[in-house]
Amino acid sequence: METAARTAPAAVIVGIDGPSGTGKSSTSKAVAAKLGLRYLDTGAQYRAITWWMLNNGIDVNDAEAVADAAGKPEIVSGTDPSAPTITVDGADAAAPIRTQAVTAAVSAVSAVPEVRTRLTELQRAIAAEAPHGIVVEGRDVGTTVLPDADLKIFLTASAEARAARRSGELKGKEATDLAATQAALIKRDAADSGRKTSPLAKAADAVEVDTTELTLDQVIECVVTLVEEKRAVA
Numbered sequence: 001m002e003t004a005a006r007t008a009p010a011a012v013i014v015g016i017d018g019p020s021g022t023g024k025s026s027t028s029k030a031v032a033a034k035l036g037l038r039y040l041d042t043g044a045q046y047r048a049i050t051w052w053m054l055n056n057g058i059d060v061n062d063a064e065a066v067a068d069a070a071g072k073p074e075i076v077s078g079t080d081p082s083a084p085t086i087t088v089d090g091a092d093a094a095a096p097i098r099t100q101a102v103t104a105a106v107s108a109v110s111a112v113p114e115v116r117t118r119l120t121e122l123q124r125a126i127a128a129e130a131p132h133g134i135v136v137e138g139r140d141v142g143t144t145v146l147p148d149a150d151l152k153i154f155l156t157a158s159a160e161a162r163a164a165r166r167s168g169e170l171k172g173k174e175a176t177d178l179a180a181t182q183a184a185l186i187k188r189d190a191a192d193s194g195r196k197t198s199p200l201a202k203a204a205d206a207v208e209v210d211t212t213e214l215t216l217d218q219v220i221e222c223v224v225t226l227v228e229e230k231r232a233v234a
């Protein structure tokens with residue numbers, strides 16, 4: 001008896017955007033791991049280039065100096081969702097890119113068009129090479145990096161919920177004042193939403209998921225279901 005040949009599902013490209021602390025990284029990694037996809041944290045790349053600028057004495061508020069240096073660091077992202085990596089000129093940058101110094105400087109660096117052009121090219125190349133597909137998270141994935149993504153998600157949550165999540169995360173590492181955390185989140189979101197080039201924005205065809213009242217597991221389940229629905233009709 002002949003058996004029907006099983007065909008592997010087509011590669012699927014998923015873009016997940018949203019403001020800080022809405023759960024993009026946690027959700028994207030888990031969804032990618034569950035579905036056998038690669039995972040790319042574009043925010044880590046903006047943090048990595050910012051870390052390099054700070055280490056190399058570039059004034060991050062001098063857009064011309066940042067633009068001139070934008071092509072210099074070599075940034076490499078590892079896309080295994082269970083162990084994502086990021087190196088800058090061969091050095092492991094996973095920990096130093098998460099410091100408050102980098103967090104405070106990253107919006108200025110990411111507003112520089114030459115930085116965005118460089119990283120957008122890198123992100124598209126990584127997505128194009130993912131054999132079974134990829135979950136790419138950031139601020140402009142649906143609008144600019146991968147406008148033809150199969151599925152676009154825009155995560156939101158109240159500023160209070162996001163600050164509470166972040167404060168829990170920072171406890172024991174750096175200062176954890178809830179009001180200061182919330183103010184810093186709002187300031188970074190305003191800078192990211194207000195820049196001229198590729199601002200943080202929901203793509204017109206993105207599915208918005210408000211995570212304020214959802215557990216992380218519920219958000220993951222919701223996104224997995226949306227991907228599976230897309231795959232079913234592909």
Ligand SMILES: Nc1ncnc2c1ncn2[C@@H]1O[C@H](COP(=O)(O)OP(=O)(O)OP(=O)(O)O)[C@@H](O)[C@H]1O
Pocket residue numbers: 018019020021022023024025026027043165166169211214215216217219
């Ligand atoms: N739905 C949720 N409920 C409770 N906690 C959550 C939820 N989603 C994420 N978290 C927690 O909130 C924190 C921030 O999540 P995460 O880093 O995934 O957000 P993000 O959107 O990627 O943030 P950023 O853009 O600043 O990198 C993490 O500690 C994560 O475990």
Ligand SMILES: Nc1ccn([C@@H]2O[C@H](COP(=O)(O)O)[C@@H](O)[C@H]2O)c(=O)n1
Pocket residue numbers: 020042043044046047106107108110111137138139140141188192
């Ligand atoms: N597509 C993106 C992703 C990130 N940024 C900038 O990087 C900052 C850090 O992002 P995290 O997700 O690690 O918090 C973010 O505040 C943006 O300035 C971006 O511009 N575009």
